Amino acid sequence: MTTPERLIDHLSRWLGGWPATTGFDVIAEAGRVRPGWDGKIHPVLGVGSPQGGILSVPPEHAEAIAKQYAKSEDLATLGPTVPPLVGFPERGWFTAVYRWTTRPAPLADAGIWVSADDPEVPAWLRPFGGEVLIARDPQTGDHLAGVGVKRHDAYGRELAVVTAPQARGRGLARGLVAQAARRVLDEGAIPTYMHALDNRASAAVAEAAGFPDVGWTAFGVSEG
Known part of the structure; x- marks a missing residue:
């Protein structure tokens, strides 16, 4: 490839x-x-x-x-x-x-972009800065899932996604990741996605969002 x-x-x-x-x-x-x-x-x-x-x-x-x-x-x-x-x-x-990926899955948008410093943004998303992508429950307004963007440089943006336990199985994560990937590409960068070797759930999200496994790995000293 x-x-x-x-x-x-x-x-x-x-x-x-x-x-x-x-x-x-x-x-x-x-x-x-x-x-x-x-x-x-x-x-x-x-x-x-x-x-x-x-x-x-x-x-x-x-x-x-x-x-x-x-x-x-x-x-x-x-x-x-x-x-x-x-x-x-x-x-x-x-x-x-x-x-x-350069070809995210053509899934419907699943969330909205908001500022990471919005007081209603979940704590785990705030460290990403800039804008984060979130999906809310249309009835209660509760946060169901979100994507943060690790802006490594002008050309590479790594996506991280988390779904609340009660909202899993709805396809929110894959929809959000694909949506975020399209925005990254529109901004002239490449969207990347990393997950543990044994994390089957994260692997399934990546595949469904259009991030194939082509035999690449990442490695290094873990975060403190």
Whole structure:
């Protein structure tokens, strides 16, 4: 599958380079020691495709991590050793399915965009800033589901969705994700979506919203 130019532009900025030149590259990236979309430090991030991958790390640790990887050439072995190497021994290592789309599912709009600082917006959505997408119960006005947008850079926007327990099974999540993806594309960026390897519910939402699994993964030091 051809990688969209927008995704290449995003990964080049988010990780410090794309695609890999040696199959798997450890890249020294100054952005790893600067606050990310949420104001927190994300010291190690990586993305892998069937053609290769990039592991983006703080410049001062790049050589040590590259040497560690060279010993085994196995990311599963390397990963758990990385948090202590970059000064975050209390954090873990994550691996997730990494999805993106240029053709969201043609589902009907399921929500409305509102400012994240609206006092009625659920607490979990407020940290995303900007506008968030929410679905309300038409009778009670209760919030049923919502999508926040992680604005990593001008070219990449990662979508995160949560549905209230009582509203699950209605197709709200897939409708909201597809709606949000269309807006991201209209703004000139690429919508991305990540979920844990064993999260079948999130995988089903992604597939239904038009985010296929094409064998890509994301990995890195987990958030604090």
